[in-house]
Amino acid sequence: MYLPPNVSKARLREAENARRNLAELVKAYSQGEVTRRDFIKWGLVTTGGLLVPIHGLSPFTSSAYADDFNVPTGLPPSPLFGVQAFTQPMPRFDVLPRKAYTPGKGVMNPLPAFPGRPGFDPTEQANTTQQPVPAVLGGRTGPIEGRPPGPIWAHQQWHDFFPTVAVEVTQEGAKANTLYNPGVPSSLNSGIDPTAALRPRFHPGLPDQGPLALWTFNGTLPPKLLIGRYHESILFRHHNRLPVDPTQNGGFGIHTLSTHEHNGHHGAENDGFTGAFFFPGQFYDYHYPICHGGYFSFNLEATDSRCGSPNDAGGIDKLAGDFRETMSTHWFHDHMFSFTAQNVYKGNAGMFNIYSSLDRGNEEINDGVNLRLPSGRDKSFGNLDFDVNLMLADKAWDGDGQLAMNIFDFDGFLGDVMTVNLVYKPYFEVERRKYRFRILNGAVARFFKIALSDASPLIMIANDGNLLPSPVVLTELDELGIAERYDIVIDFSRYRVGDKVWMVNLAEHENGRKPHEDLSLREALSGISSDPCVGKFFEFRIVRDPARPDVSRVPAVLCPNPDLSRIPVAAKRIFEFGRGAKQTTSDPVSSFFGPWGIKTNGRDMLAADFGRISAAPRFGTREIWTLRNGGGGWDHPIHIHFEEGQILARDGKLSNVPAWERGRKDVYRLRPGGSVTITMQFRDFGGMFMEHCHNTTHEDNAMLLRWEINDAGGAFLRPLPTPMPTPQGVTFVDPTDILSTAFR
Structure with a gap:
C-alpha cells in the first residue's frame, strides 16, 4: 500500500512532481491564503476531506507506470541517502535545567531564574507589560505574556503551590545542540559524548533539518525531559521564538502555540487550552502544582506516607491528597487550534517524569513505601541510569x-x-x-x-x-x-x-x-x-554485566485504584465520535469545518468550536461518561483533559476490560464500532478543558469539544467567557453556543 522500494524511476519522477505541486497547495493552505472550502469549490478536495486523485497532483493517482498505488504519506518514499538501520546510538532525552526560585510573602521576589530583566518576574495574573508588536502581526504594542489577562485566567491556588522551581524553554527552528544533558554518563548513553554538538538530523548520514522544517523545544534534538516531584511546584516559562512571519513555516505548521501538559492536574490556565495560544515574541508562564488528586478534600492531615514526595535526604515529605492518584509519566506538546498535528509533527513534544514517595526513582531505598522500580541509586530521587524515556514517531x-x-x-x-x-x-x-x-x-x-x-x-x-x-x-x-x-x-x-x-x-x-x-x-x-x-x-x-548488583524490584502490588463507589453519580453523559459533522457557528477564530465531529447526548454531530460548551460538570461531583465510536472503519484514541478516569465497561461489560486497562487512564481507545464507559470526579481546580480524539489529524479536522468545571469559587463565572488571542492582547467574548445539556 506504499510505493515499493523497487518502483521505477519514471514512477518516482511522477510522484516527486506531484509532491512539488501538492506542496504549493499545502503552503497556500497553511499560510491562510486559501481555505478548505476553496479547495472543495475548486474540486480538489472532497467534502469528506480527501484529496481528489488528480494526475500530476496526487501520488495516489494511477498512471501508465503503476496501477492504483495508495501512498499513505501522500508523498514519494523518503530517501535514506544510503543510511542503514541500527547504525547510530539512540540519544536519551535532554534533561531541562531546573532553577530555584526565591519565594517571597505573597509576591515573587527577584528571581535567579530571570536575572536582570525588570518586569519579567512571574505573576499570579498574566503579565501585561507592553512591548512593540512587529508590523507583520499588526503593529502597535502588546503584552509580553500571552496568557489571557485578569482574575479568570490567574494561576489557581498560587499561594498554596507557590513555585519553587523555574524551567525556561524556547520554541524555535532547528539548530545544533551544544548543551546536551542526558542526565547519565556516556557509558549509560551508548557512548554518546555530551560535549560534542548534536546536529539537528535524524541520522549522521542524513541532512541537517532546516530551521523552518523542524521546530523543537530550544530548537534542538533530542527531545526534552522535564523532571518534577510532588508538591515541588514548577513555573514553566515557554518563549515563542518562531518566525514572526506566518508564511515562514517550511510549508506546514503555524507559529502560534499553546502548550498542553498532558494529564496534568492543575487549573485550566495551565492546561494548554486550544484557544489560549500565544504569538512570536511572547512567553506564557505555566504553573504546574504537581499535587495528588483530592489535595483539598482527602487525607487533609497528610498522615499517609504513601502520599508524599521524595526529599533530598532520601526520606518522604508527607502531603495531603490521595496516594492512589499518584502519576509518573506525562508528556507535553502543542495544542494550537486546528494545527496540533502539524506543530507536534514538527517537533513540539517532550516528556515529563514525576517522582513520588511510591515511585522514587531510586531503586536502593527500602523503606516499605518506595516500589524500588529500575532507576539507579546515586541521587535521592530521579535517577535515570536504568529508567529510559522513548518517544516513538513515524x-x-x-x-x-x-x-x-x-x-x-x-x-x-x-x-x-x-x-x-x-x-x-x-x-x-x-x-x-x-x-x-x-x-x-x-x-x-x-x-x-x-x-x-x-x-x-x-x-x-x-x-x-x-x-x-x-x-x-x-x-x-x-x-x-x-x-x-x-x-x-x-x-x-x-x-x-x-x-x-x-x-x-x-x-x-x-x-x-x-x-x-x-x-x-x-x-x-x-x-x-x-x-x-x-x-x-x-x-x-x-x-x-552490571557494574553494580541490580537491586531493583517489580513488586506484585503497585498502586491501587481510588474507590469511587460511595460518591454519588451527579450526571451521565454520552459522547459519540464519527464523521459527517456540521458546523453551527461561524466565528473565524474559534470554529472550524471538518469531516470529523462529536455528538453530545444524542444531539447533532458537530465540528469543533472552542467557543461552544458541550458539558459543564459541577466542581466536587462525580460523573459517568460513555464514549462511543460512530463507525467501524476507524479507531479513535480519546483524550479527556484534567481528570483521569477508571474504565467501568468496554462495549457494555467490565469483563471486556483487560488487565492493562484496569488502572487509571487519560486516553481511551474506542476500537472500531466500540464504546468505553468511564467514571471521573472533578476536584481541586476549575476552568475550561477539552475532550478530543488524539489522532491529531482527526482532532484538527474537527473532532474536539470544550467542557468546563464551574462553581469552583473565586473568579469563576457560569459560563466562562471565551479567550480570543491577538498579538495586541487577549479579549473575551461570550460563548458561541451552549448545548442545552451542558449544565446540570
Whole structure:
C-alpha cells in the first residue's frame, strides 16, 4: 500500500512532481491564503476531506507506470541517502535545567531564574507589560505574556503551590545542540559524548533539518525531559521564538502555540487550552502544582506516607491528597487550534517524569513505601541510569531530506520512516539487568504494537502515566494509541554479553483511520508487509554485566485504584465520535469545518468550536461518561483533559476490560464500532478543558469539544467567557453556543 522500494524511476519522477505541486497547495493552505472550502469549490478536495486523485497532483493517482498505488504519506518514499538501520546510538532525552526560585510573602521576589530583566518576574495574573508588536502581526504594542489577562485566567491556588522551581524553554527552528544533558554518563548513553554538538538530523548520514522544517523545544534534538516531584511546584516559562512571519513555516505548521501538559492536574490556565495560544515574541508562564488528586478534600492531615514526595535526604515529605492518584509519566506538546498535528509533527513534544514517595526513582531505598522500580541509586530521587524515556514517531521527508507532511490527508497522516527519540532506527546499549522504559506514542495517526524479536516477556507496570494496580506480563503489548504511554520493564539478565534483541512493531497501517491488521511476530519479521514501519525498529545491544548488583524490584502490588463507589453519580453523559459533522457557528477564530465531529447526548454531530460548551460538570461531583465510536472503519484514541478516569465497561461489560486497562487512564481507545464507559470526579481546580480524539489529524479536522468545571469559587463565572488571542492582547467574548445539556 506504499510505493515499493523497487518502483521505477519514471514512477518516482511522477510522484516527486506531484509532491512539488501538492506542496504549493499545502503552503497556500497553511499560510491562510486559501481555505478548505476553496479547495472543495475548486474540486480538489472532497467534502469528506480527501484529496481528489488528480494526475500530476496526487501520488495516489494511477498512471501508465503503476496501477492504483495508495501512498499513505501522500508523498514519494523518503530517501535514506544510503543510511542503514541500527547504525547510530539512540540519544536519551535532554534533561531541562531546573532553577530555584526565591519565594517571597505573597509576591515573587527577584528571581535567579530571570536575572536582570525588570518586569519579567512571574505573576499570579498574566503579565501585561507592553512591548512593540512587529508590523507583520499588526503593529502597535502588546503584552509580553500571552496568557489571557485578569482574575479568570490567574494561576489557581498560587499561594498554596507557590513555585519553587523555574524551567525556561524556547520554541524555535532547528539548530545544533551544544548543551546536551542526558542526565547519565556516556557509558549509560551508548557512548554518546555530551560535549560534542548534536546536529539537528535524524541520522549522521542524513541532512541537517532546516530551521523552518523542524521546530523543537530550544530548537534542538533530542527531545526534552522535564523532571518534577510532588508538591515541588514548577513555573514553566515557554518563549515563542518562531518566525514572526506566518508564511515562514517550511510549508506546514503555524507559529502560534499553546502548550498542553498532558494529564496534568492543575487549573485550566495551565492546561494548554486550544484557544489560549500565544504569538512570536511572547512567553506564557505555566504553573504546574504537581499535587495528588483530592489535595483539598482527602487525607487533609497528610498522615499517609504513601502520599508524599521524595526529599533530598532520601526520606518522604508527607502531603495531603490521595496516594492512589499518584502519576509518573506525562508528556507535553502543542495544542494550537486546528494545527496540533502539524506543530507536534514538527517537533513540539517532550516528556515529563514525576517522582513520588511510591515511585522514587531510586531503586536502593527500602523503606516499605518506595516500589524500588529500575532507576539507579546515586541521587535521592530521579535517577535515570536504568529508567529510559522513548518517544516513538513515524516521519517522512522530501527529496532534500527535509521533514515533510501531507496536511490534506484528513484521515490521519502516516510517515514511512520509524524514529525513536527523533532519530532513525537506532541502537541502545544495555547491561545485563532490569530496565524501565517509558514509551510514548508521539505519532500523528499511527498506532504501534510492540513485541521483542525473540518473543520474550515484557512486564507492563503503568499506562498513561499511572502505575497499574499490579504488573501485567505480556509477550506482545496491546496496540499503543496516539498519546498513550506504556511503562514496561525488560530484564536483560536473560541474555549474554554480545547478544542483540530488537523491538518490533506488529501494527500494519494502510491509512490513518486505524491499524489495518496486527501481524504475528513471524509475519512482522519476515518483511512481507508493504508498510515500511512494520518490523524491527529499535535494537538493544547487551554490552556488559552490571557494574553494580541490580537491586531493583517489580513488586506484585503497585498502586491501587481510588474507590469511587460511595460518591454519588451527579450526571451521565454520552459522547459519540464519527464523521459527517456540521458546523453551527461561524466565528473565524474559534470554529472550524471538518469531516470529523462529536455528538453530545444524542444531539447533532458537530465540528469543533472552542467557543461552544458541550458539558459543564459541577466542581466536587462525580460523573459517568460513555464514549462511543460512530463507525467501524476507524479507531479513535480519546483524550479527556484534567481528570483521569477508571474504565467501568468496554462495549457494555467490565469483563471486556483487560488487565492493562484496569488502572487509571487519560486516553481511551474506542476500537472500531466500540464504546468505553468511564467514571471521573472533578476536584481541586476549575476552568475550561477539552475532550478530543488524539489522532491529531482527526482532532484538527474537527473532532474536539470544550467542557468546563464551574462553581469552583473565586473568579469563576457560569459560563466562562471565551479567550480570543491577538498579538495586541487577549479579549473575551461570550460563548458561541451552549448545548442545552451542558449544565446540570
